[in-house]
Amino acid sequence: MRRHRKGCPICELGVRVVDYKDDRTLQRFITERGKILPRRLSGTCARHQRQVSTAIKRARFIALLPFVRTQG
């Protein structure tokens, strides 16, 4: 059984550099709790995963994204 490999979502967007200010896009790469999604779940290519993780960390610092989201 061959797994279907989906393309990198960032490559599909056609952006060269991931913007840390674009919290809408970055939201797709964190879990409900706020953790960074691993590559095996997000499907990003290596280069974009690196960019995404840096961008998420920057976005967290300027309070665009939560470090941790606690519910109830």
Next chain:
Amino acid sequence: MPRRYEIVYIFDSAMEEAKVKESLERFHKLITDTENASPVTGSSHWGKRSLAYPISGREIGYYVVEQFATDPKLLGEFERALKLDQEVLRYQIIVNEGEAPRPPREPKRDDDDDDDDDAPIIRKTDDEPEESDD
């Protein structure tokens, strides 16, 4: 040799817009050099925005994003002023790699770079051998 930076300021949302502008002017003076009279190349006021988590008790911040070019030597004094300012809840300076010229990348050797990260041999044996079982 000036470098390009991008800064995000988060001001106290209780501040009026005129006061924010005044503070910015003050900060701009610190990054202004004799040879570089107008360091700020781009600026956008996002206005009030709710913070993802409270910063020093505030739930809302006034965001300003600016691009500027300055000599790295001036940054120390600039950051000191930002840290001392009570009205700046937080700031973040990053080297602006956005439009900066990059060295040309070496072209890939082969044209089959689409599937070189999952060779058929690996695919047959196991799915993800390096995956940890947490």
